[in-house]
Amino acid sequence: MSxxxxxxxxxxxxxxxxxxxFFNKHKILHQENFMLNxxxxxxxxxxxxxxxxTTPPPPPLRGVVAMIHGYKMESSWLFELNAVAIAKAGFLVCALDIQGHGYSQGTPGHIPNLENIISDCIQFFDTIKVENPTLPAFLYGESLGGAIAILVCLKQRENNDDQYWKGMVLSGPMCGISRKFKPIWPLEKLLPLVASIAPSFRIVITKPLARxxxxxxxxxxxxxxxxxxxxYGKPTAATVLQFLRACDNIQKxxxxxxxxxxxxxxxxxxxxxxEAANSVFELVGSDDKTFKIFDGMWHQLIGEPNEKYELVFDTIMTWLQVKVKTLVV
Known part of the structure; x- marks a missing residue:
């Protein structure tokens, strides 16, 4: 399947x-809504x-995949292509635009408190799970979305809900920010002060990411x-501080x-x-874990040549399909 x-x-x-x-061509039922957080x-x-x-009707759904996009991205457009591909494999896929992104309300690109986004994800994914109680649920996060996915699992663990997710897929997760993009010293040390005085102040503290x-x-x-x-403009001081604190929380x-x-x-x-992602991987307490690194590839794996990205996506789908087959629902 291409x-x-x-x-x-x-x-x-x-x-x-x-x-x-596009949805009709791929025989996908798409639904959209707004949730009040x-x-x-x-x-x-x-x-x-x-x-x-459709005729013939598709087989029964195999599971739920809850997706979380990265910083300055959205759940539609390019990110949506992964959702459609996973849905075509027999899954119910759901996603939201995090605050300040896409169609969701909030100051563009401004994340003053990552806990609020974690809460939004849990609120929305809970509704999907309640509507589909017999389906195994998986988390999928890209970049910042990967960090949020980890933090969602840690938050739910605090509520004694270890078994909510049957698996988690992380693509280029933000477990640590590359030294080449971290704020220069002493600005990193001053971030808490800057963020407390002027949280929405946009300053040049990292190199451009897109290139x-x-x-x-x-x-x-x-x-x-x-x-x-x-x-979106430049990231705000509060946003970068949240990123650094999230990485620290994940590592600890x-x-x-x-x-x-x-x-x-x-x-x-x-x-x-x-390297930070691999360090986190080594520390994760699960006995069932896989780390696959792709030589020569950059941050956005879907940004690679199509034939190379298909190898990445095949790795993800094979893992999901094996997990579904081995689960007793």
């Missing part, structure tokens, strides 16, 4: 089709699954062509994780440090 990325072009992830035509913000949510009205995220330049341009592209507490785990990572990722 990944839908083969149909994309610089202008649209759906090629020459409209979004609805605890802060009274409208959070955009959506789901994809095989269309049950080191997508190896295929046309895919980087595709991200910029999203009709929902927001003017990852040994508590017991969830089956797959990490896929580009060896040449200069945004999220593969």
């Amino acid at each position: 990944h839908p990325i083969f149909e994309a072009n610089e202008s649209s992830p759906y090629g020459d089709l409209s979004r609805e035509q 605890k802060e009274k913000l409208k959070i955009y949510t959506q789901s994809w699954k095989p269309d049950p009205t 080191k995220s997508f190896k295929e330049s046309w895919k980087g341009k595709l991200i910029g062509n999203s009709p929902n592209k927001l003017a 507490n990852c040994h508590l994780l017991r969830v089956p785990l797959l990490i896929v990572h580009g060896a040449e990722d200069r945004v999220c440090d593969p």
Whole structure:
């Protein structure tokens, strides 16, 4: 099964089709909504699954995959192609735009408190799980979304809910920020003070990420062509402080994780440090864990040449399918 990325072009992830035509072609039922979170913000949510009205009807659903996108990304557009590909394999896939991203409310690109986003994810994913109680549920996170996925699991562990997720897939997770992109000293030491005085103050504290995220330049341009592209600007002091604290939290507490785990990572990722991801992987308490590093690949694995990315995606789908087959639901 070819990944839908083969149909994309610089202008649209759906090629020459409209979004609805694209879903119809792939026999996907797509639903979207807004969720009111605890802060009274409208959070955009959506789901994809095989269309049950097609002839012949699709087989029963195999599981739920809850997806979390990265910083300055969204759950639609390019990220959505993975959701469609996973749904075509027989899964119910769900995702949300995190605060300040995509169609969700919030200051663009500003994350003053990562705990609020973790809470949003748990709130939305809980509704999907309640509606599908017999399906095994898996988490999927990319970049910052990978860090959020880990923190979601750690938060639910605090609530004695270790068995909520049957597995977790992390793609280039933010377990540590590459030294080449960390704030220069002494700015890193001053961040808590700056963030407390002026949390939304946007300053140049890292190098531009886009040029080191997508190896295929046309895919980087595709991200910029999203009709929902927001003017994120430079990251705020509070946002970067949240990133650094999240990495520290993950490194200190990852040994508590017991969830089956797959990490896929580009060896040449200069945004999220593969060495930090490997260190976290080694410390994770699960006996069922796999770390797959892809030589020569950058941060956004879908940003690699299509044939190479298909190898990455096949690794992910094989892992998910094996997990589903071995589970007793």
